[in-house]
Amino acid sequence: MTETTYSATIAATLAEAMRADGRVVVFGEDVALGGPYLTTKGLAEEFGTERVVNTPISEAAICGVAIGAAQSGLRPVVEIMFIDFIDLAMDQLVNGAAKAHFMSGGQLAVPMVLRTQGGAGQRAAAQHSQSLESWLTHVPGLKVVMPSSAREVAALLPTALADPNPVVVVESKTLYFRRETLPDGGVVPEPLGRARVLRQGGDVTIVATSRMVHEALEAAAELEGAGIQAEVIDPRTLVPLDLPTIAASVARTGRLVVAHEAVRQGGFGAEIVAQVQEACFWDLDAPIARVGAPFTPVPLSPVLEDAYLPGAAEILDGVRSVLR
Amino acid sequence: MGTDADGAGALDASIARRLLVTMWRIRAFEERLEPLKRSSMVHGLTHLSIGQEGVAAGVCTQLADDETVYSNHRADGHALAKGVDMGRLLAELMGRSGGCCRGLGGSMHVVDVSHGFLGATGVVGGNLPFAVGSAFAGRLLGRGGVVVVFFGDGAAQAGIFAETLNLASLWEVPVVFVCENNGFAEFTPRSAHTRVERVSDLAAPFHVAAATLDGNDVAEVYRVFQGVLGEARAGRGPFLLECLTERLSGHYVGDPGGYRAALEDEAWRARDPIQRLVRQAAARGWFDEEASHAAEAAAREEVEAAVAFASASPFPDPALPAELTYAG
Numbered sequence A: 001m002t003e004t005t006y007s008a009t010i011a012a013t014l015a016e017a018m019r020a021d022g023r024v025v026v027f028g029e030d031v032a033l034g035g036p037y038l039t040t041k042g043l044a045e046e047f048g049t050e051r052v053v054n055t056p057i058s059e060a061a062i063c064g065v066a067i068g069a070a071q072s073g074l075r076p077v078v079e080i081m082f083i084d085f086i087d088l089a090m091d092q093l094v095n096g097a098a099k100a101h102f103m104s105g106g107q108l109a110v111p112m113v114l115r116t117q118g119g120a121g122q123r124a125a126a127q128h129s130q131s132l133e134s135w136l137t138h139v140p141g142l143k144v145v146m147p148s149s150a151r152e153v154a155a156l157l158p159t160a161l162a163d164p165n166p167v168v169v170v171e172s173k174t175l176y177f178r179r180e181t182l183p184d185g186g187v188v189p190e191p192l193g194r195a196r197v198l199r200q201g202g203d204v205t206i207v208a209t210s211r212m213v214h215e216a217l218e219a220a221a222e223l224e225g226a227g228i229q230a231e232v233i234d235p236r237t238l239v240p241l242d243l244p245t246i247a248a249s250v251a252r253t254g255r256l257v258v259a260h261e262a263v264r265q266g267g268f269g270a271e272i273v274a275q276v277q278e279a280c281f282w283d284l285d286a287p288i289a290r291v292g293a294p295f296t297p298v299p300l301s302p303v304l305e306d307a308y309l310p311g312a313a314e315i316l317d318g319v320r321s322v323l324r
Numbered sequence B: 001m002g003t004d005a006d007g008a009g010a011l012d013a014s015i016a017r018r019l020l021v022t023m024w025r026i027r028a029f030e031e032r033l034e035p036l037k038r039s040s041m042v043h044g045l046t047h048l049s050i051g052q053e054g055v056a057a058g059v060c061t062q063l064a065d066d067e068t069v070y071s072n073h074r075a076d077g078h079a080l081a082k083g084v085d086m087g088r089l090l091a092e093l094m095g096r097s098g099g100c101c102r103g104l105g106g107s108m109h110v111v112d113v114s115h116g117f118l119g120a121t122g123v124v125g126g127n128l129p130f131a132v133g134s135a136f137a138g139r140l141l142g143r144g145g146v147v148v149v150f151f152g153d154g155a156a157q158a159g160i161f162a163e164t165l166n167l168a169s170l171w172e173v174p175v176v177f178v179c180e181n182n183g184f185a186e187f188t189p190r191s192a193h194t195r196v197e198r199v200s201d202l203a204a205p206f207h208v209a210a211a212t213l214d215g216n217d218v219a220e221v222y223r224v225f226q227g228v229l230g231e232a233r234a235g236r237g238p239f240l241l242e243c244l245t246e247r248l249s250g251h252y253v254g255d256p257g258g259y260r261a262a263l264e265d266e267a268w269r270a271r272d273p274i275q276r277l278v279r280q281a282a283a284r285g286w287f288d289e290e291a292s293h294a295a296e297a298a299a300r301e302e303v304e305a306a307v308a309f310a311s312a313s314p315f316p317d318p319a320l321p322a323e324l325t326y327a328g
């Protein structure tokens, strides 16, 4: 077993991809210096600043450069330091990257990975704490991955890097330095679009993403003490979504709680709920519960941010409501 | 802009003929597009470049298939001049399966990878950075390669223009930014959008070499671009060429008009890039007006063949959109 972190696993996975394929290049602000979360640490030293390119604060152009580079044979990785700034690159991503293959009748491909991170809990306030992944899931042509652990980074980032489509990898700033042990032989890359059942149980299904996966596991442990067996599923990729795994679980448990850190309204949980009820409405024994943040910007004050952040307690409330 | 003091010295008879043919092909194609659009055979916003053909011809006829062009919403001329097949282009504009993008893109999204035409864009300024990325890729892969990106004067006021120019300069990529300054963005004159009269004035702060030239003088466009192209082929860049030009028709087919004074026939004849080339060629004994009529007739014939090809092409299979939303 090797002890590592989410952040170190990102750097190691990128380094491995860059060693194996000279077409992989990294663009972003301060990436040649490792970045604020050390996710590109060591890359410039090994691969040089021709391939690990520090860019000015030009999110739109960085993303556009990556698109052009991808259309001309490279496999760029772009880092947008905070998902809060992805809106600056949204035209490039949505009108450029996502549609090029389609609009060209299949002639062009944009094999790029856009890495970014979201999440609150670090007193970073409303412009550095958001969870905006549902914006991205609404755009045909993009794939959206949300690794919840170093293990999932190791399983999914190599696949994202090999994908012929633009893939957005939404990391979590609160997970970057969480300690984790990975098997010695490494983790075998896995296809996008497969959920992972992290814990089996027959009484209730909890579908959770990113940081909320850990909150769901904590809630499940507590429920076990009360004799309730929760099944915890991490979809891992929002687009494509592994509905069959989720629906099969709901068909057995009859009860579903969907949990994410993003604002509930318009969050990706709403999409999961809609798809589940289309697939197995008649298997449901209770209305589906949705756990997420309230419909306000993220507040700075610690007292307010703690109250804002959904966690295990809110998931337990959700479970209680579906078990009623 | 109306004088014939020109750059024809850079041409010879065969280059002049090629430019003439290219310009006539664009003009004949677009003159035919207008009725096709009005009768709903052609779909989507149709932005004609009649009057601006000298820029497309002067630039694209000098590029090889493996040299890359990105274009904007007014793209037909660039595409034809870069070698895109006229029949497949028209089929695309008509939403047919025989279109170069299988009917999924249309006029503002024309792509033909086999001719290095990596694409038009419907987002003003949206693909400017693609050109920088493409040139960056060519350099890193050891393949080199010049990239040209066409844009309008309106795009110069978009933030992405400044971001892109800065990166292009910082990385010294062999990109040629070709601005077609027709003085208007949609219905609004440039003076109402900015105090910067010349787009080329925006290049100096970024240390990008730039020139402003008469875009209605195809020989001049050819000459200036030839010099820049030589530099870019040697890996140097970026460059910005601002070609002053005029679009003769509306912003798009069916635009409400009335926002600018109509050009007198006489004034137009003086500025028309085709007529100017004919005068230059006659003065040098390369070809006469007869030859121009013959080139026009051949172009109109090619257009009719394109109309026949495109009209016979079936509409795409309903399964196509789902098939092509993702690659692989």
Ligand SMILES: Cc1ncc(C[n+]2csc(CCOP(=O)(O)OP(=O)(O)O)c2C)c(N)n1
Pocket (backbone or CB within 6 Å): B073, B074, B122, B123, B124, B125, B151, B152, B153, B154, B155, B156, B180, B182, B184, B185, B186, B251
């Ligand atoms: C980002 C964006 N904003 C607005 C439009 C609508 N629009 C289409 S063309 C155009 C004017 C563009 O002017 P210019 O770049 O000078 O090109 P021209 O049409 O004169 O060739 C506008 C505003 C658009 N397509 N994209």
Ligand SMILES: [Mg+2]
Pocket (backbone or CB within 6 Å): B152, B153, B154, B180, B181, B182, B183, B184, B185, B186
């Ligand atoms: Mg204009």
